[in-house]
Amino acid sequence: MDAEAKRRQLSAALNRVAGGDRPALCLVYEMTSAKLFGVCLRILNDRSEAEDVLQDVYLTVWRKAASFDDARASPITWLVAIARNRSIDRLRSAGVVRFSQPIEAADAVADPAPSAAQTLEDAQESKRLKSCLDEIEARQSAAIRSAFMDGLTYEVLAEREGVPLGTMKSWIRRGLAKLRECLER
Structure with missing residues (x-):
């Protein structure tokens, strides 16, 4: 499956999640969990914390899927933003004031779809x-x-x-x- 087809499939799954479709959430998880876990782990530098945050990410996706707008961002960009923000929130709530690596050093997650x-x-x-x-x-x-x-x-x-x-x-x-x-x- 090419990048554009995956993007369309992920976008459609998020739209179904917005309607309360649990199997669609499973599909979103299968398609994105590895990438989102990597984002969380890179920011948190703790596997256990990253796993907890990843669970929070998918709870957020379940609750806020209706706010996803394919015209404003690609599905993976939207999901990575949630993972990144939840990870940073976790660091702040733990009182961590310094990152082991500056957030700017994190790899940019590019949309694989052609411009x-x-x-x-x-x-x-x-x-x-x-x-x-x-x-x-x-x-x-x-x-x-x-x-x-x-x-x-x-x-x-x-x-x-x-x-x-x-x-x-x-x-x-x-x-x-x-x-x-x-x-x-």
Whole structure:
């Protein structure tokens, strides 16, 4: 499952949790507990405390899932913020005034989903590649698509087209050269 699909699944599960769906909370736990435990442990430096805080995190998720807004933050960002805040609250309540590591040293938790700019750039590159593939000879284009997009071997392609292996390799090599030339324009 790719990052975007996981994000959608987690977002949908949080929305179901907001409606009181306990199995959805189990799914959220399965998908995120390792990461959130790591956040808690890094801040608290105590496994037992981190486990306690993690339990508090999921109680908070259960009570406040309705406040999650997918338009404002990704689900994992929202969950990490809860874990981080609960961990810091635990340190404060214990009277700990210094961290073994400054909070700024904690790794940033990035949203694995591509940014809008990256998505747009990928779409433009895909459109450009398709346009260049359409410009080269049909046999070469089909062979390149089958080899690089469908994962077929040169041997399978040669057999399917009824041509010698060397011919298939030449078609693909010449097609790639034309494709490179088109993409560099």
